Amino acid sequence: MTSTGAGELLQAEAELWCHAFGYLKSMALQCAIKLGIPNAIHRCGGAASLPELHAALPVAASKRPCLSRIMTFLAASGIFGVETPEDGEVTGVRYHLTAASRLLVEDESGSGGHACLSQLVLLIMTPIHFRASQSLADWLKDEDDAAAAETPFMAAHGASFYGFASRDAEFGACFNEAMGSDSRFVAETMVRECGPVFAGLTSLVDAGGGDGTTARAITRAFPHVRCSVLELPHVVDAAPADGTVEFIVGDMLEFIPPADAVLLKFVLHNWSDEDCVRILKQTKEAISTREPKGKVIIIDVVLGSSSCKQIREAQLSLDLCMMMLFPGKQRGEQVWHKMFLEAGFTRYKISPVLGSRSLIEVFP
């Protein structure tokens, strides 16, 4: 056995500390969103000094030194950029938005800036998710019998994720709002980059389409596509009824209304392979198999779709997130391929145009 030098041991200790304190990265980011720091920097023109932040944020005067330390931490983790004056004077330090924190700025003008992901980021950090992940080790030790919880979420909360969301109105609203913010973000890229995917369609059902944000964006961008949303009762009850899209209450495992295309955005990763095949069989029933044939449009992760380290890490984090909350998972192309064939489809096309996620067209 080779002995490890003191330098290496101390480096390893620092590495462990960084991993163990990983939750503080999440909590500092949560704090920044709750205080409105990205908005405050944006209102200052994209960069702000500490005195400007003190004037803009609801932080008690006695705690201002803590804000400075939190900003130093967030700048070190890349959420904000920092410029330090040559004289090192702390009041001269300026923090600016990075590409990531720009996504946390609300579009206050309503003039169509990019989508804001704050609600989605806050959902990821909700104590309800944390409690589920804290029961992971115990859940793994449970024998797989009838009494065992299906997921760590169930072990922690005694209900399935969507059962819990339907009973806890506050959590349900928070979840739907977060999904809506993700949908606004994805739809911006999708309608810009994927126009040909919607060419020739006259109707589309967004199965598990949440509050209808994606369906509305598709109808707005491609007025020839009439969109409806199939959802659970509590989601339809709370959905905005502006008449742009039709909402249908139903269970996608049992029936999907007929349309030229069925969209499944961020849906199949909630389900086991067996249930995905069941849902895909329903989509095949829903779309036309006569000419012109319909198609299924899936937006989900395809593991291995990118060689970018950060995208790979985001995909693996999403996979663990699914393990905590649902009987689902993220999948590589081989697994997707197998499920498509089992459901009776003959071909598919994967377009890795949505960052961590891909757009997959599946044809009968």
Ligand SMILES: C[S@@+](CC[C@H](N)C(=O)[O-])C[C@H]1O[C@@H](n2cnc3c(N)ncnc32)[C@H](O)[C@@H]1O
């Ligand atoms: C992860 S969310 C995705 C929502 C939306 N597609 C999006 O990306 O913003 C999955 C959605 O599926 C809905 N859902 C869950 N089970 C369902 C079922 N059996 N039938 C129809 N919808 C269901 C949930 O209510 C939830 O809105």
